Amino acid sequence: GAGVSQSPRYKVAKRGQDVALRCDPISGHVSLFWYQQALGQGPEFLTYFQNEAQLDKSGLPSDRFFAERPEGSVSTLKIQRTQQEDSAVYLCASSLEGTGSDIQYFGAGTRLSVL
């Protein structure tokens, strides 16, 4: 596709439910990043893939958060047993190579509300 696509755009979950957020990066982009953005704050890094390898997951807040990119393209961020503090916008970005000097291209995000 022309840009990074994320789905769903909005997700409402009851506390305790599992959710899965999808990211479809720009075709050919090696690296894929997930960020969490709380209201009024900047994005905070969650995890990063180069192709199918998860190179850094230091930002995942707990073991309830899990991300995968099995074929080196589409990625899924899964949150198990959602809590109210998980409410945020989840942003996905891709970059051509994935070094810190690369420009990252962002999707519009998934807004998760946990009730």
Next chain:
Amino acid sequence: SQQGEEDPQALSIQEGENATMNCSYKTSINNLQWYRQNSGRGLVHLILIRSNEREKHSGRLRVTLDTSKKSSSLLITASRAADTASYFCATDGNTDKLIFGTGTRLQVFP
């Protein structure tokens, strides 16, 4: 936690005026980037400045970088209503990931 802070947190100006935003960061970097985010949308890359550069221009944007002070500024000249957005600086911290600042919310009134 976030790498740095931006100030001001919010800025309101009239069309045609210049807008200046400042960013401070904490660790050494290879480069610093500025991104814009319109309400409810993803981030859009504006400009990248490398650690060995002091100033860079792109259209109506001017970015400066002072690595000795660990700070950067973004100047938008002749602002337009369409420039209304949140602006974030992001550093690489000598890693492959970006660490974002807290952002400046810019409002440009017609």
